Amino acid sequence: MFSVLVLVSTLLIHILLAAGATPRPLVLWHGLGDSHASPGMVEFASMIQDIHPGIFIHSVYIEKELDKDRQAGFYGNVNEQLDSVSQQLAAIPELKAGFDGIGFSQGGQFLRAYVERYNSPPIHNLLTFGSQHMGISDIPICRPLDLLCQAARRATKQAVYSPWAQANLVQAQYFRDPANLDTYLSANTFLTSINNEDPLYRNQTYADNFASLNTLVLILFTQDKTVVPKESSWFGSEVIDDEFISEQRVLSSRSIIPMHLQPLYVEDWIGLRRLDEQGAVVFEICEGEHMRIGDCWEDLVRQWTGELV
Numbered sequence: 001m002f003s004v005l006v007l008v009s010t011l012l013i014h015i016l017l018a019a020g021a022t023p024r025p026l027v028l029w030h031g032l033g034d035s036h037a038s039p040g041m042v043e044f045a046s047m048i049q050d051i052h053p054g055i056f057i058h059s060v061y062i063e064k065e066l067d068k069d070r071q072a073g074f075y076g077n078v079n080e081q082l083d084s085v086s087q088q089l090a091a092i093p094e095l096k097a098g099f100d101g102i103g104f105s106q107g108g109q110f111l112r113a114y115v116e117r118y119n120s121p122p123i124h125n126l127l128t129f130g131s132q133h134m135g136i137s138d139i140p141i142c143r144p145l146d147l148l149c150q151a152a153r154r155a156t157k158q159a160v161y162s163p164w165a166q167a168n169l170v171q172a173q174y175f176r177d178p179a180n181l182d183t184y185l186s187a188n189t190f191l192t193s194i195n196n197e198d199p200l201y202r203n204q205t206y207a208d209n210f211a212s213l214n215t216l217v218l219i220l221f222t223q224d225k226t227v228v229p230k231e232s233s234w235f236g237s238e239v240i241d242d243e244f245i246s247e248q249r250v251l252s253s254r255s256i257i258p259m260h261l262q263p264l265y266v267e268d269w270i271g272l273r274r275l276d277e278q279g280a281v282v283f284e285i286c287e288g289e290h291m292r293i294g295d296c297w298e299d300l301v302r303q304w305t306g307e308l309v
């Protein structure tokens with residue numbers, strides 16, 4: 001029975017391919033400490049090509065040179081980086097009818113920002129692995145001897161909300177300290193914007209674009225100790241203030257506000273609630289530490305990317 005099904009579906013794929021159908025293209029955005037064509041990224045793309053033969057894959061870069069691209073994950077102005085990536089994607093002929101997106105770690109919130117602000121060409125399915133959609137409340141520890149990371153971390157911790165950090169240190173631009181929310185709201189230059197957190201400046205286009213996704217797949221690493229809190233990848237954040245506590249229920253000091261209780265969701269600032277009510281938000285987990293992807297990506301890639309179009 002099973003082999004008959006496999007045969008039929010294989011046949012169907014061949015018929016569609018013969019009719020000129022191709023897998024929907026895919027765009028990858030790597031994580032912090034990585035670059036667009038590191039051995040890991042190249043291998044990942046080639047494994048996807050084994051699953052979806054003929055698929056076109058583009059790996060987003062800020063700089064073509066690998067060392068500089070890696071550096072641009074730590075240092076730079078995220079809003080400007082996004083602008084350049086939007087031009088990069090718009091100039092690729094293979095992508096012009098739209099594509100699926102996979103964002104690793106910070107690459108996930110950056111692809112979401114692309115959807116909200118540009119989405120031309122549009123993203124169909126967006127998968128984010130261990131991303132920081134509600135920011136981070138601590139700066140991740142670096143690997144020993146990773147001097148680039150250590151210098152960026154030191155600078156970020158020193159004055160995370162200073163204008164210089166907010167224009168030059170990537171992690172500062174999605175640092176969201178629940179103990180210091182007012183400072184975050186007034187100083188942050190990126191996350192407040194894509195989360196439409198400023199009541200005087202909510203951009204309806206962001207919400208409409210985000211709600212236009214076909215499916216949003218949010219993947220959380222169960223043992224993630226790099227992203228604080230790890231629930232940020234499911235739009236969770238650490239408890240915010242007393243007012244919130246009294247309205248909901250008493251939460252201990254490091255409790256998580258899940259997506260469904262976030263004001264951003266309840267009042268639908270970014271279209272997330274609309275998406276969710278269409279059944280278009282999927283929560284997934286990968287067992288293990290941050291970005292220890294193992295083989296956990298494979299079923300997700302099979303299910304959510306490479307549809308013949």
Ligand SMILES: *[C@@H]1O[C@H](CO)[C@@H](O)[C@H](O)[C@H]1NC(C)=O
Nearest residue numbers: 116117118202203204205206
């Ligand atoms: C809202 O976002 C859209 C898309 O990025 C942009 O074109 C528009 O200028 C923004 N509106 C405001 C008021 O900033």
